[in-house]
Amino acid sequence: xxxxxxxxxxxxxxxxxxxxxxxxxxxxxxxxxxxxxxxxxxxxxxxxxxxxxxxxxxxxxxxxxxxxxxxxxxxxxxxxxxxxxxxxxxxxxxxxxxxxxxxxxxxxxxxxxxxxxxxxxxxxxxxxxxxxxxxxxxxxxxxxxxxxxxxxxxxxxxxxxxxxxxxxxxxxxxxxxxxxxxxxxxxxxxxxxxxxxxxxxxxxxxxxxxxxxxxxxxxxxxxxxxxxxxxxxxxxxxxxxx
Numbered sequence: 001x002x003x004x005x006x007x008x009x010x011x012x013x014x015x016x017x018x019x020x021x022x023x024x025x026x027x028x029x030x031x032x033x034x035x036x037x038x039x040x041x042x043x044x045x046x047x048x049x050x051x052x053x054x055x056x057x058x059x060x061x062x063x064x065x066x067x068x069x070x071x072x073x074x075x076x077x078x079x080x081x082x083x084x085x086x087x088x089x090x091x092x093x094x095x096x097x098x099x100x101x102x103x104x105x106x107x108x109x110x111x112x113x114x115x116x117x118x119x120x121x122x123x124x125x126x127x128x129x130x131x132x133x134x135x136x137x138x139x140x141x142x143x144x145x146x147x148x149x150x151x152x153x154x155x156x157x158x159x160x161x162x163x164x165x166x167x168x169x170x171x172x173x174x175x176x177x178x179x180x181x182x183x184x185x186x187x188x189x190x191x192x193x194x195x196x197x198x199x200x201x202x203x204x205x206x207x208x209x210x211x212x213x214x215x216x217x218x219x220x221x222x223x224x225x226x227x228x229x230x231x232x233x234x235x236x237x238x239x240x241x242x
Contacts, residue, residue, distance in 0.1 A: 009059035011066040015039040016047070018068055019054050032074060051099050052090050058114035060121045064142040065095030067102065070123065072110045087128045103145045107136040113162040113212065115169045117192050124171050127158025133176060134158065151195045157184050161212030163219030165242055167192065170200055170219055175208035181228035183208050204238050
């Protein structure tokens with residue numbers, strides 16, 4: 001089923017595609033879905049449906065299972081455009097073939113980024129439907145099913161990406177809509193030993209809605225758009241090394 005913005009996550013050696021949006025018409029571009037798939041040796045197979053419709057969420061592979069949290073969800077029965085959605089703190093975990101609820105994300109938001117450091121899940125920045133970009137930074141401890149509030153990102157950035165090098169989290173990119181809007185070149189580096197952020201190298205090609213993938217000690221910044229919204233989408237791949 002064609003979709004855009006599905007959440008992709010590797011878990012136990014398999015690739016999962018969760019939720020996302022399906023265009024039902026020119027006026028209904030943001031219909032949220034609850035289905036998911038797993039890529040097996042014989043191709044894509046359907047997995048149990050997520051308990052709620054979620055889009056632009058974050059995912060993680062943790063010791064307790066495959067997790068999805070945050071994002072946007074339909075307000076009522078309407079499920080077609082941005083105005084039909086509200087931010088959510090929903091948090092579900094797929095373990096043993098079924099989804100279960102976990103401790104909700106303390107700051108409901110969408111278009112955040114997330115990384116696992118030392119077995120714990122860091123959810124960083126993002127944006128809200130009503131309030132714009134967020135700098136919130138919260139960490140989920142799977143062994144205790146609870147969240148901790150940590151040092152916020154120095155600048156609120158929504159639609160950003162991230163990766164991990166030498167045990168530190170690198171968060172970069174994103175977009176804003178104030179004063180005509182634009183994209184962020186900024187890269188920020190989080191040190192979990194100090195619970196603090198510092199400035200990293202600016203992106204060569206600032207983008208939002210991009211993917212961040214860590215391979216070895218390199219972070220690949222893939223795709224995205226060079227301007228706010230869906231303008232000037234790109235196939236660029238650039239690599240961060242430190």
